[in-house]
Amino acid sequence: MGRGSLWRRGLRDWIVDTALFLFAASFGVLAAAERLETPPMGVPAWLFHLDQIIGVLACAALWTRRRWPVELAVALVAVSAFSELAAGAMLVALFTVAVHRSPRTSMAVFGLSLLTGLIYVVLHPEPDMSPLPLWLFGVALQGAAAGWGLTIHHRRRLVLSLRDRAARAETEARLRAEQAQLQARETIAREMHDVLGHRLSLLSVHAGALEFHPDAPPEDIARAAKVIRESAHQALQDLREVIGVLRAPVGELPQPTLAGLRELVVESRRAGMRVDLCAELEGDVPDRVGRTAYRIVQEALTNARKHAPGAEVSVRVGGAPGREVTVEVANTAPALRPGSAVQRGQGLIGLAERVALVDGRLEYGPAASGGWRLAAWLPWPP
Structure with missing residues (x-):
């Protein structure tokens, strides 16, 4: 599937992307509802509305997370330094980078998110809470998102490694089978040469004797013909044995002692x-x-x-x-x-x-x- 190509997403990708979008949007809605119930002191209304607009845009930008995971994560991490409603989208972006990029890149973006989280608690202090617990809570959420993504990343790497190992094992098995087949052919070739060469040389000797001595006594001709007949019969038997084992393991070739x-x-x-x-x-x-x-x-x-x-x-x-x-x-x-x-x-x-x-x-x-x-x-x- 092409990364970031909406029209090429599979059903599973659509379900995952929709679920993450709803998570980010719900996170923003809950944060906005809390702000509406207890508006922060000294914060103008237009700034709150701007924060809502930024939160909506951040959630909408999640549909491009597969194509530009690092760029989107860096942008949302930077926005989360002053926008609370973009925090849900930022967590999803951290998760995406951890899944699709190397652990080194993921940890770099995660470290940047810790820094922006510290900036946020300094810029937006809670009147009834110390900045440190609020920052640690944010660290826990960001760490959970990045850790979950890294777990999926390593699991996918493991699956790919196992598939690659299985493919290599299949290739090695095929090469071993080809090598065994070649050795079997060489063994059969040696057996055919040794067995048939011996028998056919006997035929050649006696046939040559009959050719050069056509006036030989009848008993000599009969004896030579008998040897030729027996040797031809035995050669056929040996040939049947060698050819018959072509369907059998190499170790079952007829072997003399x-x-x-x-x-x-x-x-x-x-x-x-x-x-x-x-x-x-x-x-x-x-x-x-x-x-x-x-x-x-x-x-x-x-x-x-x-x-x-x-x-x-x-x-x-x-x-x-x-x-x-x-x-x-x-x-x-x-x-x-x-x-x-x-x-x-x-x-x-x-x-x-x-x-x-x-x-x-x-x-x-x-x-x-x-x-x-x-x-x-x-x-x-x-």
């Missing part, structure tokens, strides 16, 4: 790879570390199958509680495509991220024998 390492090696051997496995683990490896070790071996076997066909691959996994889990996968120089090298693709980048998440170390690069070596050291708490 280190116990499936031997099955992974056997699967690679069925695909024609020469893989030697040596696993020496003392105790049960924590799930997160074991899952990371499994993915390291899986990615290394996939890379060896794609970039070093025919090479011998050795897999070494060892460790104990309180020491590191050591994972080392190395292959000799490729037998079919000499000079082929593993490129730094998304798989190795994903492995580096996985290892970093468990505070481990990852190394990879050409081996002295002309092949490729990948090694990782993962912490195993005692």
Whole structure:
């Protein structure tokens, strides 16, 4: 609502403004009635009539209090130094400043009102009352008006602060949800790469063997076709599992364990790879570390199958509680495509991220024998 715009006031504003106007007018009427019953000695009639006119104008000016609260309050405080009938309007103005302006401004106007109140009791002494009690009575009224306004002011500030805090909390919750969604997408992307990359590399190897050896014995062709069929079926199953969890929490993604390492090696051997496995683990490896070790071996076997066909691959996994889990996968120089090298693709980048998440170390690069070596050291708490 525009401050001071009468035609834009809401119903509640109209009720409040009307009530405050009636309060100020009633205050002036009561004061005027008292003066009519006991006119002050030595005060001319025209001055009393002028005071009434000023009181009416002061009450009428209250309709502009929302637009110019400080200016109106200062003017009415100054007028109240000699006009008793403007006192009600002055109290309403003090209340308005306390509600709509800062406490510092409110206290400044309140201090000015105390000074003008002192001037009034000096200019208009009561014959049967000391000036001090009369001034203290005025201080009590002015303090009540300013205090009530400050209470409303602080309450509104508190409500705005709570709304702002709620808005910030909602924004932070939305950002956390977006971040969680991004992390979920990254996790799903890594899972799809690790799972499908392994299966599809098996398909590629056997399909390539059939393409380059069309005259192979029927039993070899049948065996290769069986592996292709099983790998394609398993790839579809893995794809269904990964896609199926898109509607589930990230923690429910299908996760392998280190116990499936031997099955992974056997699967690679069925695909024609020469893989030697040596696993020496003392105790049960924590799930997160074991899952990371499994993915390291899986990615290394996939890379060896794609970039070093025919090479011998050795897999070494060892460790104990309180020491590191050591994972080392190395292959000799490729037998079919000499000079082929593993490129730094998304798989190795994903492995580096996985290892970093468990505070481990990852190394990879050409081996002295002309092949490729990948090694990782993962912490195993005692």
